[in-house]
Amino acid sequence: MDDGDTQSQAFSMLQSLEGLSAFRSLEELILDNNLFGDDLVLPRLPHLHTLTLNKNQITDLEYLLDHLAKVTPALEYLSLLGNVACPNELVSLEKDEEDYKRYRCFVLHKLPNLKFLDAQKVTRQEREEALVRGAFMKVVKPKASSGVEAASPESHLRYTPLPSASRELTSHRGVLGKGRYFYYGRNSEGNRFIRDDQL
Template sequence: MIGRLKAQWAVIRAKRFFFESHSLSSECEEQRERGREKRSKTLMVKLTADLIWNSPHFFNAVKERELELRGNKIPVIENLGATEDQFDTIDLSDNEIVKLENFPLLNRLGTLIINNNRITRINPNIGEFLPKLHTLVLTNNRLVNLVEIDPLASIPKLQYLSLLDNNITKKPNYRLYVIHKLKSLRVLDFIKVKAKERAEAAALFSSKEVEEEVKKVSREEVQKVSDSTEEPDTPKVVAPTQEQILAIKAAIINSQTIEEIARLEQALKFGQVPAGLIVPDLVHSNVATKDGKPSSGDPMEVEFLS
């Protein structure tokens, strides 16, 4: 009887241990998953050979061999030589790429998907490294001025281009300018390029003076934007006067909380005037009322006199 009870108790303990450990492992796994999600939102990931080799690669819907590098917070294009030119399509969308550059010679690459990044510049010689590229998706990037797409003219076989959700699309004659610069283009922003548009583009930019004028305006706009962004939004910091320094020291002595003391000491350390500082008339005039004698400027004396 006792042996049977011991056996039953052992079974109960085993079941209990199993369920507790299973619950704990589930909680740990959830914590790990949350940690991975948090890191993926904050950390930049370097595009290494290991990342390339371990990323998904497959035959896509149009029977092309595709490498998927999307959503990795990649800031810079690099190490694509590790692909050994084995892919027809590379997907770099949803990253943090700023410059379209650093490509090795990829004779096989025909489609480059790089939407939802931060691209502002394109390598002027990009066509030398991507001679077979026919499709380029640059949707939702940061291309602003017409001259920024000029390097794409070096890609000899570019036929399909998307620049949707870039500020460049809001420029006057944007579509005609792109058609004029990219002679082989067949589809722009998912709209077929018509013969009528080619004729209009050729007529509009028939003289180099017009094209240079467009580029000049674009460069001036770039300069204005850079000048406006370089101006600091914060007002110019002015060092506190001697009277304000004395008032800050007096306020530190009279403070009732540690937080207030820390705030005032920080302001004094960095030569700032804290918000809400009231400079007493006593400090302004540098004249004390005690026995008709002038104040020495000691904050203890300021407190005593107040």
């Protein structure tokens, strides 16, 4: 086996965790830089307290947290940095600090025993906020229905609130009219601010 084969094996990525069921007393598990997505399934690991899943392909946060709550009851340290499910500037420029705060609140609502989340210690204030508002911090993705046409870059050009006849430049109809305006001084907006001694 040459050096090229050795190097490619060293950087191969895990895609299955079937063998972990034999390690029921496992306490720490590092699964960074792999290809794990929303189909990630861990066996029950009752003693696992540290789990890092940084830089994977996880997008469905709620599904992952519900699964972890069932199979890792002793979990205290969790890191999900580098996944779409963890909204921060490292993953998307569209995300900001408020998105990340909502994410932390929702994670702590689902996993209240966490002491560290993404290399940051969980504060008492975060824990209290998760109790009160955590359930409402879930990010809801719109579901695409089969009967609705998929959005395309040109879709906004097709929609118009005007009747189809008025879309053509040649069929434009406008209205021009004249009206009389009557001024009633005592109801004028400007007169509200003028005192009697200024008249």
